[in-house]
Amino acid sequence: MSASGTTVDYHGYEPFDMADPFSAYAELRREAPVMFDDRIGYFVVSRYDDIKATFEDWESFSSENAQAPVRPMGEPAKKIMADGGFTAYSGLSARIPPEHTRIRSIATKAFTPRRYKVLEPAIRENVDVMIDKMIAQGAPGDILADIAHDLPTITILTLLGVPITRIPEVKVWSNARGILTWGDLTDEEQIPHAHALVEFWNFCQGLVVANKENPGDNLVADLVRFQSEGDDISDHEIASLAYSLLFAGHETTTTLISNALRVLLANPESYAALVADPEKIPGAVDEVLRYSGSIVAWRRKATRDCVIGSVDIPKDSGVLLLMGSANRDASVFDEPDSFDIERENARNHLSFGYGIHFCLGNLLAKLQARVALEEITKKMPTLRMMPGAHINFHDNLSFRVPTAVPVEWTN
Numbered sequence: 543m544s545a546s547g548t549t550v551d552y553h554g555y556e557p558f559d560m561a562d563p564f565s566a567y568a569e570l571r572r573e574a575p576v577m578f579d580d581r582i583g584y585f586v587v588s589r590y591d592d593i594k595a596t597f598e599d600w601e602s603f604s605s606e607n608a609q610a611p612v613r614p615m616g617e618p619a620k621k622i623m624a625d626g627g628f629t630a631y632s633g634l635s636a637r638i639p640p641e642h643t644r645i646r647s648i649a650t651k652a653f654t655p656r657r658y659k660v661l662e663p664a665i666r667e668n669v670d671v672m673i674d675k676m677i678a679q680g681a682p683g684d685i686l687a688d689i690a691h692d693l694p695t696i697t698i699l700t701l702l703g704v705p706i707t708r709i710p711e712v713k714v715w716s717n718a719r720g721i722l723t724w725g726d727l728t729d730e731e732q733i734p735h736a737h738a739l740v741e742f743w744n745f746c747q748g749l750v751v752a753n754k755e756n757p758g759d760n761l762v763a764d765l766v767r768f769q770s771e772g773d774d775i776s777d778h779e780i781a782s783l784a785y786s787l788l789f790a791g792h793e794t795t796t797t798l799i800s801n802a803l804r805v806l807l808a809n810p811e812s813y814a815a816l817v818a819d820p821e822k823i824p825g826a827v828d829e830v831l832r833y834s835g836s837i838v839a840w841r842r843k844a845t846r847d848c849v850i851g852s853v854d855i856p857k858d859s860g861v862l863l864l865m866g867s868a869n870r871d872a873s874v875f876d877e878p879d880s881f882d883i884e885r886e887n888a889r890n891h892l893s894f895g896y897g898i899h900f901c902l903g904n905l906l907a908k909l910q911a912r913v914a915l916e917e918i919t920k921k922m923p924t925l926r927m928m929p930g931a932h933i934n935f936h937d938n939l940s941f942r943v944p945t946a947v948p949v950e951w952t953n
């Protein structure tokens with residue numbers, strides 16, 4: 543049934559249902575590659591070439607709606623945020639040129655591979671401690687709760703100069719941001735998350751103040767220094783970058799590490815191949831990103847009357863790009879529904895977007911997944927999925943996040 547009460551064929555696509563969207567994606571690619579979905583008010587695009595071309599054409603398809611709540615914010619949540627002084631705006635992903643170009647070039651100067659490659663030994667040590675703890679506690683375990691939840695969070699907090707004792711709050715704030723923006727909540731359900739976002743934003747502003755008064759060796763301090771040396775970036779923009787990185791910098795990597803183990807253990811011969819030959823791990827990480835990306839849908843807005851495929855897209859329309867579908871498009875990937883860690887073109891996936899907004903943290907995300915897999919395959923060669931485990935996913939428009947990855951092993 544459509545929003546207006548008439549019967550419409552959505553080809554099995556349920557925008558917020560992340561349990562197993564892939565058969566619906568396949569039908570959409572075949573039957574309705576550009577479909578207007580009146581339940582969410584977006585044109586849903588499912589073919590690889592159309593999605594890549596839309597990402598690439600940033601002048602016709604702006605990212606200004608990328609962080610807008612899918613469901614309009616209710617009055618109670620709006621009031622809480624206004625009273626709390628919430629003025630955060632996207633760090634980069636929803637900004638458009640020339641502002642985006644200016645801020646991205648300054649952020650890129652701070653977010654250099656040098657800044658995070660030095661963290662590799664600490665990441666390895668952190669994952670080792672987590673694995674040893676799992677082994678000491680004995681099976682069963684949960685890859686998500688025991689490793690993937692904290693590992694990237696510690697990394698991003700370290701990069702931003704935030705004490706790791708703040709992990710629980712950062713996770714609550716990030717969850718609030720994810721669900722308020724891409725979830726399907728009632729006005730009442732939004733209220734606690736609105737309070738969390740106010741706290742989150744105040745914290746980010748506080749980071750800028752703290753690094754002005756007492757600069758640390760961290761990314762926020764670098765941005766503050768660039769500003770004092772003449773770079774054109776305001777305090778509000780630095781706080782917005784912190785607000786973005788403290789969200790984007792761990793949630794999606796938590797999901798990547800969880801998905802990596804979930805998919806590898808569902809294909810035990812692939813896990814065994816990595817145990818036997820760790821050199822295969824980087825390719826496997828790309829294949830996980832293709833086969834089961836952390837973000838399966840991302841938004842754009844038409845800045846003028848456009849056409850995607852053969853469908854007219856009127857100016858100001860919202861467009862939802864299903865990267866999770868693009869990554870299973872047989873016109874690009876042979877046997878797209880097979881998980882193949884040796885796939886030669888796995889890196890052509892669109893899970894990090896494409897074009898001017900291409901994910902700034904993609905190398906850090908892949909580095910962490912690689913290190914986690916190197917240590918897990920070495921220390922837990924007999925790891926396997928808990929027999930009979932059924933993995934659920936949180937409801938969301940964009941983020942496909944498992945609730946747990948239950949595992950067992952033989953000591």
Ligand code: HEM
Pocket residue numbers: 597605633634635636646698786787790791792794795798835836837840893894895896897898899900901902903904906907
């Ligand atoms: C598996 C992990 C990750 C995935 C799947 C992912 C995915 C994405 C996607 C889909 C976009 C939007 C791209 C577009 O609009 O074309 C994006 C942008 C971005 N990501 Fe990531 N990301 C991940 C990890 C990270 C990490 C670890 C960081 C930072 C430490 C990060 C920081 C950013 C930033 C700052 C942007 C905005 C870039 C811009 O608009 O110029 N991401 N990411």
